[in-house]
Amino acid sequence: xxxxxxxxxxxxxxxxxxxxxxxxxxxxxxxxxxxxxxxxxxxxxxxxxxxxxxxxxxxxxxxxxxxxxxxxxxxxxxxxxxxxxxxxxxxxxxxxxxxxxxxxxxxxxxxxxxxxxxxxxxxxxxxxxx
Numbered sequence: 001x002x003x004x005x006x007x008x009x010x011x012x013x014x015x016x017x018x019x020x021x022x023x024x025x026x027x028x029x030x031x032x033x034x035x036x037x038x039x040x041x042x043x044x045x046x047x048x049x050x051x052x053x054x055x056x057x058x059x060x061x062x063x064x065x066x067x068x069x070x071x072x073x074x075x076x077x078x079x080x081x082x083x084x085x086x087x088x089x090x091x092x093x094x095x096x097x098x099x100x101x102x103x104x105x106x107x108x109x110x111x112x113x114x115x116x117x118x119x120x121x122x123x124x125x126x127x128x129x130x
Contacts, residue, residue: 044091063127078105
C-alpha cells in the first residue's frame with residue numbers, strides 16, 4: 001500500500017500547480033498596481049534593476065533573498081544581524097510598520113505602508129522581480 005502516500009503527494013503537487021494552494025511567494029495582489037505603489041513609495045531610494053543600488057539596495061530578486069546580501073551596498077549592522085530571509089510574510093511585516101520599529105538601528109527611513117491592498121500589490125510586484 002505504498003502507492004497511497006505517493007498518490008497523496010501527486011494530488012498535493014497538482015493543487016500547488018493548479019493554484020489551489022498558495023505558494024509562499026504568491027499573494028493575491030495586483031502586480032501592475034504594485035508597480036505604481038513602488039514608484040510612489042519606494043523608487044526614491046530603491047531600484048528594481050539588478051545591480052543598481054541607490055540610497056537603498058536594489059530590490060531585484062528580493063523575495064526569497066537573505067537580508068543584507070546585495071553586493072556593493074553597505075547595510076546597517078542592525079539589518080546584517082537580523083539574519084532573516086525576505087519572504088512575503090517578512091516583507092509584509094517589515095513594510096507595514098515604521099522601519100525603525102521593524103528593525104531597530106536600521107538606516108532605512110520609512111513610516112510603513114498601512115493600506116493592506118497597496119501592501120499586497122507592492123509585495124506581489126516585488127515577487128515578479130527576478
